[in-house]
Amino acid sequence: MHWVTGALVIIGGINWGLVGLGMVLGKGSAWNVVNLLLNSVPTVEAIVYLLVGVSALLMIFGCKCKKCSVSMDSAQSTTV
Numbered sequence: 001m002h003w004v005t006g007a008l009v010i011i012g013g014i015n016w017g018l019v020g021l022g023m024v025l026g027k028g029s030a031w032n033v034v035n036l037l038l039n040s041v042p043t044v045e046a047i048v049y050l051l052v053g054v055s056a057l058l059m060i061f062g063c064k065c066k067k068c069s070v071s072m073d074s075a076q077s078t079t080v
Helices: 002-024 034-037 043-059 066-079
Strands: none
Touching: 002 034, 002 043, 034 043
16 A cells, blocks of 8 residues: 555656646646546546545555554564
8 A cells, every 4th residue: 555655646746746847848737647648537637636645645644554553563663
């Protein structure tokens, strides 16, 4: 699950970087890769943006799943 959230955050970051670069170069949002790939299905495009946002929140606040709790506990016990 962590590789999925990481990949989504990276994809989102690259996408927004390309959007910004396009704006600086005067191309507007012509370099929005998600929009270019999913233009015909705006609902799926919105879902991708929501998943990127949720992934970023998980990376900011941390995951509370059992797998993460166990790995955090073992990491803390080895540092003490």
